[in-house]
Amino acid sequence: SSNSSNNNKMCEECMLLPVNNGNESNERTLVTDFQSPLFEGSLLLRIRGTPSARTGQVEEDDSTYGYFHGMNRRYQAVIQGRFLDKGEENSLSMTDCVTGMSFYRKYGKLPPKWIVKGALKVIAFFAPQLDCQLDGPAPRSITPLGSTPQVLKVENEAGGSLAAMQEEPTLDNETLLGEASDASTSLTRARFRKKAFDKLYASKSKHPLVDPTKVYTFEFLQHLVNFTELEIELGSFLGNLQLAEVLNGQPLQIVAGKHDEEESKQLSSVENTLWAFDIWHEKLFSTSLQYDD
Secondary structure, three states, X not given: OOOOOOOOOOOOOXXXXXOEOOOOOHHHOOOEEEEOOOEEEEEEEEEOOOOOXXXXXXXXXXXXXXXXXXXXXOEEEEEEEEEOOOXXXXXXXXXXXXXXXXXXXXXXXXXOHHHHHXXXXXXXXXXXXXXXXXXXXXXXXXXXXXXXXXXXXXXXXXXXXXXXXXXXXXXXXXXXXXXXXXXOOHHHHHHHXXXXXXXXXXXXXXXXXXXXXXXXXXXXXXXXXXXXXXXXXXXXXXXXXXXXXXXXXXXXXXXXXXXXXXXXXXXOOHHXXXXXXXEOOHHHXXXXXXXXX
């Protein structure tokens, strides 16, 4: 469902979207086409262990086949499309674009501070530019859009299927910053881009500008969140963090947009949205109803 409204109740503008579980063939994987005020494209979402988007049946996830075979990841979101042309005077800088989660009411029960501190250290290791606010009426967790994806490609035309394996580009003209790493693995090439972009982000550079004539592909991967149980697995020392107690009836989000400094760094204004989707879980539903009435 779209999270453009502050109200979690299903609305006329909202609809259920397909979630793939990774066991589908590439040809039968479902995508969602969308358009926002700043971006037009398609979303492919895979979450390990979820019911089939086509049959509604829960399949045994023995990890012997399918997209997640041989991987520890539990989530993949691929978004591909074009930034909308707003005119030269309103050109959008990539360093103004962020992704993450931005909530409209305070968190519920937070774990002990030492667990929270340890969890943030784990997350910050993967996202050095993490902007996180856990207390207060509007919690957030925001990172730069240019360095957060595991894969980011910029092409003249869309190349290949969204369901295919994604890789960080090897050609200069297909990279975000115009310079490709000569590393042999996609992971290492992505680290090269992340480090370079984070420097631009930290210095508040206005470059690079987005190019409305190009097709951008973003791949986001996640291995810490167990979506079946709705918990973050932080290892044997820190244990598992139950998200239902924390989220206070609010869904997880797939959100990106223009950083809104005037809105206390929230991703809240519709006109600044690149994309916005909610991931609901049955453990959130009863608490959510308390706020919908």
